[in-house]
Amino acid sequence: YFMKQFFTLDKIRNKIFVYTGLTFLIMSLTIISILLAKMNEVLYDFAQDEMRVSLSEAILIIKSSNLEAVRTAETMARAQEAGMFGSREETVKYGLEILKSNSSFTGVSFGYEPNADGKDNNYRNYSGKYEGAFDETGRFLPYWYRDISDPSVLKLKPLVDMETSMYYVGVKEKFLSGSKEKFLITEPYLYEGKMIVENMVSLVVDSQFVGIAGIDRSLSSIDTALLGLKVYNTDEYVLISRLGNVISSTNDKSIQAKNITELKNYNIYNKYYTHSTNDIFVTPFSDDTGDYYYVGGKVTVGDWTLIMRLNQDEITSYINEELRYLVIGLFSLGFIITIIVLGLISKSITKPIETAIDASKKVSEGNFDISFDKVPNDETGKLLSTIKTMADNLNSLVAGINESSLQVKSTANKIELSSSLQKKKIQNFSEFTSNIAAASAQISATTKDLVATMTNVANAASNTSENANQKHDDINKMEAQMTELLNATSKISKKLSVLDKKATNINSVIDTINKVADQTNLLSLNAAIEAEKAGEYGQGFSVVATEIRRLSDQTSNATYDIEEMIKEMQAAVNSGVMEMDKFSDEVRKIVAVVNEVGKNLAESIKEFRVLIPHFEIVLESMESQAGGAVQINESISNLNENAKHAVEFLSEFTEASNSLNEAVNRLHNEISKFNIN
Structure with a gap:
């Protein structure tokens, strides 16, 4: 009896449930489909933003590490300009103290132009306490460095290849060209299993180039920092130098010090390496090992390029899970709202009609005493x-x-x-x-x-x-x-x-x-x-x-x-x-x-x-x-x-x-x- 009463279309209530319910259900499914498509775009954009933020944090760590070495070298240069220039023994002691106080530095150096302070003849063939600070002509070239076998042991020797090496010639050329940047971060090189980079600053006295001050440091701290970020389960970082050589790789150590032209996915690495702006952008890329997202950006201090790779499944699985919960929630909510709304609509229509029928009977019998408890604002x-x-x-x-x-x-x-x-x-x-x-x-x-x-x-x-x-x-x-x-x-x-x-x-x-x-x-x-x-x-x-x-x-x-x-x-x-x-x-x-x-x-x-x-x-x-x-x-x-x-x-x-x-x-x-x- 209940099924017959409910499913028959002879009553207005049932017609409302059938016709309005189907229309509302179709509209709800259409809206949910549109929302899902839009939500998929929003979640994908959000995931891309998260990837950009993760890479930005990594870039900031590398930039801060580079700036620390550059700022120390600049401090050394300012000390020379403030009056230490020409005080050779004091400069040697000063370099030793800097290396002792910074365990991340592998070397500290000064290099004067030939006879820049007019004292080269006084130190020609010098054999005193700091004889390692001078070459055979008496030129002041002190280089403090850590012993490979025992980093706590600090040694002193003169710099070499001054007129051909980038760490000296490059800084000098920058100064003479009028460049705003007075420092130079040299191309990292592999030494005893570690990537070493030199941070050099020009020495200027009375607006004249008189030499360099520099810091050598190991990049192993960058490897440790990148491994510590680990925001995703499958993320991998590759740091590329100004000349296109791999400085660091958190996943494959075999590619370290190699040029990107030797790498398997050269095209995608070259895309970020040759990008001329500082924008961080995401690129989908697939190879025979799977589907990946690549995220890359520039490290402005040093002109390096940092690239992060992660598996697309990690992102899509997260998005699909969020969408699944959203579909279930929206459909359940829509179904409940549909039942409630249809019940209220049918009640609001059929109840006033029944009341109107009763009132009409009273009027036909000559009883004019009619009153209604509540009158809706619609047609009924x-x-x-x-x-x-x-x-x-x-x-x-x-x-x-x-x-x-x-x-x-x-x-x-x-x-x-x-x-x-x-x-x-x-x-x-x-x-x-x-x-x-x-x-x-x-x-x-x-x-x-x-x-x-x-x-x-x-x-x-x-x-x-x-x-x-x-x-x-x-x-x-x-x-x-x-x-x-x-x-x-x-x-x-x-x-x-x-x-x-x-x-x-x-x-x-x-x-x-x-x-x-x-x-x-x-x-x-x-x-x-x-x-x-x-x-x-x-x-x-x-x-x-x-x-x-x-x-x-x-x-x-x-x-x-x-x-x-x-x-x-x-x-x-x-x-x-x-x-x-x-x-x-x-x-x-x-x-x-x-x-x-x-x-x-x-x-x-x-x-x-x-x-x-x-x-x-x-x-x-x-x-x-x-x-x-x-x-x-x-x-x-x-x-x-x-x-x-x-x-x-x-x-x-x-x-x-x-x-x-x-x-x-x-x-x-x-x-x-x-x-x-």
């Missing part, structure tokens, strides 16, 4: 509202006729009673008109008093005009004083501007003091070094040098405090100038307002004088009012005569009301036959 609601309106109109029609008959009967009785009362009122109306005549006489007397009052008002208006003229002169004096105040504020603002310029001049003096303090500090440092060389004989000189450095630091701190106070003073002066400008603007506004008030007051005085002649016109009008009071007395006499005629008319009206009362009684008897609420 309009049907119910129309049925209720029809019943109410029928009920109101019959009830209205009945009520009207009663009201007409009551009105007829009231008319009859009212006519008798009107007779008495009209009789009393004559007495009332007499009282009105007496009141009009009083109005005439009051008008005369108003004439005297208006005369006093005219005199007062003349006095007010004279006082207003005096106030207008006072406002003109106020405007002149505000103008003087505006000129004074302009002078103060100019003086504050002069004070700001003086403070700026003090800043230039403070800069000079800072430069002197820095130079003094550098001199004290050199003095301390010389004192150390002198041994016990230089201890006293060392104390003096330390004191000079302390005084230099105090000078720097004092000048910094002065500079801060000058900045605060400048800020205060600038604030004062701004406030004075604001005050000047306000004074200008006040002067304008005072000027406008003076003009308005002058106009008001002029208009007030125009009013004085109008007071005379008012006096004439008051005299006319006195004549009008006489005319009122005559009109009241005529009104009394008309009241007598009204008494005669009311007698005839009483007879007509009696006839109307009899007709209403007959109508009421006919209406009582209907059953109404």
